[in-house]
Amino acid sequence: MNKSVAISKEKKIKDFRIIILPSGRNKIGAIQTKDYGIVAYLDEKDFEKIGEMIYWAFNESDDKVIENLSDTKIEKRFYNCSSFRKVTNEYNEVWLEFFKEIYSISLLKKDGDAFVAFENENKEVVKHIFKEKPTALELGRKVMKMFEYKERYDGLIE
Secondary structure (H helix, E strand, O other): OOEEEEEEEEOOOOOOOEEEEOEEEOOOOOEEEOOOOEEEOOOOOOHHHHHHHHHHHHHHOOOOEOOOOOOOOHHHHOOOOOOHHHHHHHEEEEEEEEEOOEEEEEEEEEEOOEEEEOEOOOOOEOEEEEOOOOOHHHHHHHHHHHHHHHHHHOOOOO
16 A cells, blocks of 8 residues: 655744645545644654654555545645645645655655655755654654755755
């Protein structure tokens, strides 16, 4: 089974919003976020709590087809934004993926109205593959490290 979890962090250093969304499948089989998730305001050092919430969403993710979708758009439901373009401008995103028995996290970047794989200055995708299932603490720490890397790259922090 392939699973993925979308983790978004507001582009702020303090009092940031973090959104963690489990996934299922749409009617044609593509990955789709579910209509529920976690919206939290945590301290950036709450690594274990962040990892625990990611694992909750991971356990909620599956390959089942999502039949009944909410009419409320995702940008209003979770991000409190007026459009998805605003989401891509105000949030960074990381995906936890479990594919072929491998756990990996990938940093994404804004590309128009969507998120795509983030490449560093050497044109390498910023991704981390775990040798085994990480603990909640390891997962939370690595996810927040990726967000910090992207914020430094964007000039939000020095």
